[in-house]
Structure formats: C-alpha cells, structure tokens
Amino acid sequence: TVQTNRTDPKTKKDVVAHCGAGVERDIRVGEWNHLAFVYSPAASEIALYVNGILKTGGKGRPVPEIGLDPAVPFTVGSLPGCFPLEGQIARYRIYKGALSAEEIAREEADFVKKLLDEEGVPSKGVGLAEFQSVRHEAQLMAADRKLAKGKSFYWATVDPMGPETYVPDSDLDPALVGQPVDVACAKGEYEAASVVVRSLEDLKGLVPVVSELVSGKARLPGAVVDTRIVKVMAQALDWNTCRSRHMRALRGTVLLHDDSLVRVDYEKLQNYLRLDRPSGTPEYRCVSEFKDERKFEHFIDAADWNVRDAKEIRPLDLRKRFSLQYWFTVLVPEDAKPGLYRGTIAFKAQGGKTVVSIPLRLRVLPFALPEPRTRYDLTKKMYTGVSYRHNWHKYGKPDYAGSITSNGRNEQQFRAELRSLKAHGELYVTELMQFGFPCWSWNAWRNPTEGHEVTAEETKFAPYFKRTLEIMKEEGMPLDTLLLWCAGNFGFRESYGLHERFPGEHRDVLKRCVEAVSSVARSVAGNDTQLYFYGIDEAHGKELEAELPCWQEIRRLGADVVASGQRRNTALVAPHLRFAIMSGVPDRQFSREMHKYGGVILNYANPQAGTKHRASVYRNNYGFGIYCNDYDGYMTYAWNVSANNPWNDFDNRDEGDLALVIGTADGVVDTPSHEGYREAYDDLRYLTLLRQLCERHPGRLADEAKAWVDTREPFRPGFNATNGRFIVIDYILRLMAE
Secondary structure (H helix, E strand, O other), X not given: OEEOXXXXXXXXXXXXXXXXXXXXXXXXXXXXXXXXXXXEOXXXXXXXXXXXXXXXXXXXXXXXXXXXXXXXXXXXXXXXXXXXXXXXXXOOOOOOOOOOHHHHHHHHHHHHHHHHXXXXXXXXXXXXXXXXXXXXXXXXXXXXXXXXXXXXXXEEEEOOOOOXXXXXXXXXXXXXXXXXXXXEXXXXXXXXXXXXXXXXXXXXXXXXXXXXXXXXXXXXXHHHEEEEEEEEEEEEOOOOOOOOOOOEXXXXXXXXXXXXXXXXXXXXXXXXXXXOOOOOXXXXXXXXXXXXXXXXXXXXXXXXXXXXXXXXXXXXXXXXXXXXXXXXXXXXXXXXXXEEEEEEEEEEOOOXXXXXXXXXXXXXXXXXXXXXXXXXXXXXXXEEEEEEXXXXXXXXXXXXXXXXOOEEEOHHHHHHHHHHHHHOOOOOOXXXXXXXXXXXXXXXXXXXXXXXXXXXXXXXXXXXXXXXXXXXXXXXOOOOEEEEEEHHHHOXXXXXXXXXXXXXXXXXXXXXXXXXXXXXXXXXHOOOOEEEEEOOOOOOHHHHHHOHHHHHHHHHOOOEXXXXXXXXXXXXHOOOOOEEEEEOOOOHHHHHHHHHOOOEEEEEOOOOOOOOOXXXXXXXXXXXXXXXXXXXXXXXXXXXXOOOOOOOOOOEOOOOOOXXXXXXXXXXXXXXXXXXXXXXXXXXXXXXXXXXXXXXXXXXXXXXXXXXXXXXXXXXXXXXXXXXXXXXXXXXXHHHXX
C-alpha cells in the first residue's frame, strides 16, 4: 500500500512513469493506493494490479523464488546502497501462492480493521489514509515518552555516512539513543560524526558547545570540531533516477552554521532563503516555486542574492517533537599526540542552561594518511577529483560582488572554492574554463561545413587563464596534471565528429590552440606538467571513431587527451586514450582494458552529483567501489553546476542542479553528499596505507589483510563502508605492532 506525495496533478504521470501505459489514470494522488505484483516462476509470467485493476501482464525474466529461502536476501522499497523508495509503504506481505480477488479484498479489509482496533480508533468511517496519519503521530508520541525516559530531551548518535537519513518525524533506533559520540581519526584527517536531538518541549536559543578534549597531559581545543546542522528542505525527486521535479520530499539538503539562513514551511513544502541587506533587515525570498526555465549556469548577481552562512554554529529555536540532526566535523592537527581524548558536547538553551551533556570520545590514531595509490600497483597515483566549472573575474573589477553560480565568480569566491576542493581531496579537477581560451568559434552550431575560425578571444583571455593557474598554485592545488576542458570540449563539440577525416585547415587551428595553451600553462606550472585536452564529451559510435585522428595530432604536439564516455567503449578507446573517465558501476574488465595499454580509468556518473542528502552512496561507490575494481580515481559530474538558481530545486524543466555544493556570496555551503565524497577519498588513503604496510611486513597477517580487501564486493547488498573502515584500521594497527 503506497501513498503518493501531495502535489499537483502532474504527479500522476511521474509517480508511475515505469509502471506501464495507462497506470497513471488509476493512481489517486495524495491518497493510499494498493499495488499488487504477481509473479509465476514456473510460467515466467507477471501481472500488476493497481487498486484491484489488472494494468499490465505478460512474460518476464525467470528469477528464483524470493522470500522463501532465509539465505536469499529480500528487500522491499530499494536495494541497499541505492536510492530509496519515495513515499511510504504501510504494509507488505509475500504469499507462496496466488490469491483470488475476493481473498485480496478480504485480507485488506481485515488488516485495516485490525489496525484500527489495535489503536482504539473506531473503524467505521475511517479509511486507511486517515488512520495512517493518526497512527503515525501516536507512535511518535509513544516513542518519545519511551526513549526520553522521563526527561524532556534526548538524542541518538547516528552514523552520518550510513544509508539512513533523518527528517523531523523520523523514527530513531532505541539502540542509538543516549550513546556517546565516538570518533576515530588519523592525524591531519577530517572525520564526521552526528547526533539527532529531540525535545518534548519548545527550546529557545539551543546551541551545542564542544569542550576542550583531554588525553592525559595532552589537550585539543574544542575548535577542532566544526558543528553544523543538517538543514531539511523541500526538494524534488532524484534527477538521477526518475527526473521528476513535480514531486516534493523533505531531505537533509545542506550543512549550515545558521539555521535561519533557510526557512522551511514543512506543511506546504516551501523554502525561503535569507538575503542580507545593507539596511540590516534581511529579506526572505521563496526558492521553491515551479519555473519552466532553462537558464544553465547563468549569472545571478551576488549583490542582489547576498546569501551568506555564518562562520560558526549559531543558536536556534527547537520546536517540540521536531528531530534535528547536528553534523560534527573533526579536524585533528597533524602534530596531535595519539591517544584517547575525552570531552563533552553540551547543548545549552537560552540563558546558558545546560539541557544535556553528551560524552565525546576522540581516538587520535598513531599515524598520518598517505596520498591514495591504486590497489593493483602502489606506484600508481589515484586521481581524485570532480568536474568543476569556474568563470571568475568576468563581469567587473576584483572587488565586485560576483555571482552565486559558477558563471561570474569573483576572486574571493574562486579562492574559497579551491580551498573547499582541496579540503575534500578533489585535487585533480577537470577545468571547465568557460572564459574560452583558446576559442575555436563555429559560425553555425553543429554545422561541419562552416566555422573553424580562431577568434580574437584566443589572446584576449590569455592573462585570465594565466592568473587562474597562478591562484590555483597559491592555494596549493597540484598542477602536475592539468585536465583542460576549455571552449566547449576544446572547440570541437559534436561538430567535429561529423567529419570523415581530419582536414588540414582544422589541423592548423588545433596546432595553434595547443601551442597557445601549452605556452601559458607551462609558464606557471613548469615544463614537466602534463596537459590533457578534453575530447568530445560522451562521444560514441562514428562520432567517437572520427575524433581519433585529432587525439593522435594532440599527442604529436606534446600534449595528451582526456575524455568521458560509456564504459562499453573502453576496448575501443583504450589503445588511443591515456585518460578515460567512464560512467556507470566500475568493473575490473574495463580497468584491465585501460591498463593493458598503459592508460588510466576514472569513474563518474555513479551517481552524478545532485542527490545532496545521500552521503553513504558517494562514500561507498567512489571509495571501496573504485578501489576494489582497480580504477585509478573518480571524476563525477559535477561540483557546482546549476540548471538555474542553485537554491531552487524546481526551476528548470529539463534537469536539476548537478552539484555537490551550493553557491553563496562568499563561497559555498556543503551538502551531506559532498562530505560522503570526501570520506571516499579518506577510505582510499586508509586502504593505501594498509597496502603499504602489507608490503613492509610480509607474512600471515599481511596475507590475511590483502585477502580481506581483495574479496570485498562493495556493490553487493549488505556492504558497509563504515564497518570496512574500522576493519582496515584494525589491520593497520596490528601490522604496525609487528
């Protein structure tokens, strides 16, 4: 029994987009709907009933009988590690044999009456939808009384990298209630922890205060812990899955120091963003209205959209029976003494009264983490990065306000972005340089018979390109490998792919472009830097084959090529491409193809950015997921792409904001998914250290550790990267003791 979201009539089509033709006509929007799926293993026949009406049926693929063998996992709603079912499931049952229509009707009627009787609700005149709402509220109140144990405030310590996400009325696991906050962290590493707090009465001015952390004579200041809230906002359904912006859900979207930066109407599912004004009186502007616009990466003036988060955690007013998740990020100093540090997280209300004091235990591990290396070869570096769009200093002087999108950032914003990228391990970014240096300008879009003129902008933006690299160098970004995606896939786009051969006139343009870029880049990064120019994005078939001569020419000119594409094309491009960024779930058959020819393979679209609340997916897939399949890194799309206003998830009819961060007037705010992406980077570093120790200390324990890593299957149901990290740490400490 599934309930659809409360929204406009367009939901009818979206909610059942994959259920079959005509199903949407029988879905009751905003009400409970009964779906029955019948499968016959013997006949390989399937049937789907919607509210008792047969909507589709026919032959299906043979599968084993499910739900009957305890050894065979059975999941309702979604697969572990994947995106969850949107909505609620009130009840599910599995029957060994088919039920008749009369039996189904009687079973459902008996079930509803049983539920109503259990809760003391008169069954006459009460439907399942009304009952579910009343029952859910009653269950929450009963759970509060039980978990609070006579107090008015309680908390649950949760895994911020776990598959569970929390909204204001989420159920809390009793086993997690009242537990201390435990963190294990290497020196110089960022590590996350989290608690969900809940009060049975309204609290004014609630704020967590982290005490000094003590281990013997060693001290760490409370400032090593950065505290933010997980702001739950109205968001569209995942663009990565069903691409529906007409259904809304509450999600933990951004990590904020100041809760009042975004106001949310949790009944109407509307978001209002605070814009600071010179008068001192802020303006709240709606950022959840529907708009049928396609304004990809357009300039949004930060002088008008002056949105800024606070620099540290601010007090807030907590409503009663409203679950609020706090996110703690620990950064251990590189010179910290190893040991177990103890402190507290005191939640104080208005007037300084301590509501509760949560024990905080920080284990500083006796080692620092190396830069990541591949599983198959410890001498090979991991290229950890992301597709990154930037266009700073385009619309004015260095002190102008900038933009809250990537188009028109100022130098302050650009530097803030680089610092965030570096802190999250995104070191080798694809430089999406929208300023167009050099620029191969086509007179007609996708017309292969016109164009190929180099514009004056080839020289106009040379100083801008040089300054970009200088700032990257000043902010500590590595420049030994530059992945340059400039002027629209190096000016070729799909137009070039329509040519049957590589004409001489185009070869001359290519030569001038490569030489111009190389001259500027190497003047800043040095002569040893390796330059990679981006091929046609996601090309395939004849289009892909047509650009191979261009790749050869680029290599002849002393540079190389990077390109994204589908993993099925790996065998085709492997002999010609040094740097491949391949979509989908990693697999060793594709990494073997690339390595056979000396190339490297990176992973993207597993998933793309944009699903901001799912830290576990990004951590699992881009950490253990790529390591165990012998990939050389990750480079998903994208860090900061906005389809319109980056704060509005409903204003573009074609796609959502594919972003791990959201732009502000002075930088960016993070999302849980961005933190998961960083955790993947650290998993790779832990795995690298373990492999290095295995090489230094050969023997039974080293063989056991390597066998454990080599037999992991991160994409199988049940794999848990958090538990995997602890096992890796255990092996590291045992090997260090040998």
